[in-house]
Amino acid sequence: MSHSADLHKRRLAAVARGVGSTISSYVAQAGGGTLTDVDGREWIDFASGIAVTNVGNAAPKVVEAVRAQVERFTHTCFMVAPYESYVAVCEQLIELTPGSYEKRAALFNSGAEAVENAVKIARHATGRQAVVVFDHAYHGRTNLTMALTAKNMPYKHRFGPFAPEVYRAPMSYPLRDGGLDGAEAARRAIDVIEKQVGAGNVAAVLIEPIQGEGGFVVPAPGFLPALAAWAAEAGAVFIADEIQTGFCRTGQWFASEHENLTPDLITTAKGMGGGLPIAGVVGRAELMDAVHAGGLGGTYGGNPVACAAALAAVETMRELDLASAARRIESILVPALVAINDQDQGIAEVRGRGAMIAIELVTPGGNEPDPLRTAAVSKACHDAGLLTLTCGTYGNVLRFLPPLVIPDADLHRGLDILREALRN
Numbered sequence: 001m002s003h004s005a006d007l008h009k010r011r012l013a014a015v016a017r018g019v020g021s022t023i024s025s026y027v028a029q030a031g032g033g034t035l036t037d038v039d040g041r042e043w044i045d046f047a048s049g050i051a052v053t054n055v056g057n058a059a060p061k062v063v064e065a066v067r068a069q070v071e072r073f074t075h076t077c078f079m080v081a082p083y084e085s086y087v088a089v090c091e092q093l094i095e096l097t098p099g100s101y102e103k104r105a106a107l108f109n110s111g112a113e114a115v116e117n118a119v120k121i122a123r124h125a126t127g128r129q130a131v132v133v134f135d136h137a138y139h140g141r142t143n144l145t146m147a148l149t150a151k152n153m154p155y156k157h158r159f160g161p162f163a164p165e166v167y168r169a170p171m172s173y174p175l176r177d178g179g180l181d182g183a184e185a186a187r188r189a190i191d192v193i194e195k196q197v198g199a200g201n202v203a204a205v206l207i208e209p210i211q212g213e214g215g216f217v218v219p220a221p222g223f224l225p226a227l228a229a230w231a232a233e234a235g236a237v238f239i240a241d242e243i244q245t246g247f248c249r250t251g252q253w254f255a256s257e258h259e260n261l262t263p264d265l266i267t268t269a270k271g272m273g274g275g276l277p278i279a280g281v282v283g284r285a286e287l288m289d290a291v292h293a294g295g296l297g298g299t300y301g302g303n304p305v306a307c308a309a310a311l312a313a314v315e316t317m318r319e320l321d322l323a324s325a326a327r328r329i330e331s332i333l334v335p336a337l338v339a340i341n342d343q344d345q346g347i348a349e350v351r352g353r354g355a356m357i358a359i360e361l362v363t364p365g366g367n368e369p370d371p372l373r374t375a376a377v378s379k380a381c382h383d384a385g386l387l388t389l390t391c392g393t394y395g396n397v398l399r400f401l402p403p404l405v406i407p408d409a410d411l412h413r414g415l416d417i418l419r420e421a422l423r424n
């Protein structure tokens with residue numbers, strides 16, 4: 001029996017079934033473009049642990065910083081005995097996020113926790129309760145963030161009751177909304193908000209600038225700026241959930257920059273820690289500082305080892321100019337995927353930005369989502385050693401999230417596997 005098969009057997013007897021895995025091989029080692037499993041098999045990494053290892057796995061600076069930090073101290077709790085690296089990570093968040101106004105930041109452990117805290121801050125600062133989210137949105141798996149997330153299976157099914165005062169508005173989804181332009185799609189969403197919630201009740205408008213789990217949906221140009229302008233007018237807090245899109249993933253430090261957005265608050269996690277768990281909320285000082293001392297925090301939030309990793313990850317992103325690297329990945333992936341589709345491979349759309357690229361698969365000759373073929377293509381990729389992920393409300397989107405440091409050769413090898421998988 002292979003080591004992986006052996007481990008899988010142990011896993012089935014020890015790990016709860018509700019925690020799934022994309023592949024059933026077990027990892028021994030990983031680097032900047034490949035993973036090696038415990039049986040010595042190599043995998044090309046088009047997943048980055050779900051957009052986390054933007055700087056690559058075991059990135060040298062991150063390894064070094066973590067090693068140095070664990071030798072000094074591992075945990076004091078910032079709420080008990082503070083340390084410099086927490087402050088330094090907040091300074092980096094303030095500097096790197098769009099918006100030149102005065103900002104503050106706070107650190108947490110996971111994306112969902114950052115979103116929960118952004119909502120707490122928005123509600124506290126505005127004295128209002130309603131939170132507006134969008135179709136296809138994904139914001140996490142905790143109780144509040146399940147309510148914010150759109151898709152029932154697998155995220156919400158039988159996990160209710162959900163938190164109240166969450167309202168869903170229609171998203172701009174150019175492939176599937178009848179070709180509304182950004183302004184029209186925004187008007188449609190705003191109409192729902194004004195009629196069903198009431199502008200004066202809205203604490204926050206929360207949106208992913210490019211949707212992640214929902215299908216890498218890139219809203220039509222103008223949609224996000226129109227929503228942000230409406231929120232400003234209504235006195236609501238505009239929150240960009242950049243947990244998946246942040247830290248160079250889309251070819252800018254933050255995806256909001258593609259449309260010159262300056263969100264009131266931004267949530268970050270995933271790529272931020274170079275593989276260690278850390279998250280943040282950053283934004284306007286008057287909102288962040290509205291909350292009383294002790295109202296925000298958590299035992300591990302901004303753990304010193306995770307802070308050291310985040311500082312090293314950011315340094316790596318700067319030094320290697322990983323925003324440019326992401327744009328370069330786009331310039332290789334997108335033309336190759338478009339060329340594949342010229343051979344009539346049932347791809348309705350190639351979309352995304354930077355190293356956050358997806359194809360949406362549909363039935364032959366139609367526009368019907370084809371989740372079965374998507375799963376089959378993904379499985380064929382896995383069988384051939386390419387780690388890909390699927391996503392989308394209809395389960396018919398194949399997404400590609402390589403580490404931003406991936407060598408060109410691995411990118412091309414991955415594309416070759418994908419081409420074959422689609423052909424068969």
Ligand SMILES: *Cc1c(COP(=O)(O)O)cnc(C)c1O
Nearest residue numbers: 110111112138139140212243244
């Ligand atoms: C992954 C993700 C989250 C949740 O992050 P966790 O660290 O898994 O809690 C929230 N929002 C978006 C956009 C994400 O991609």
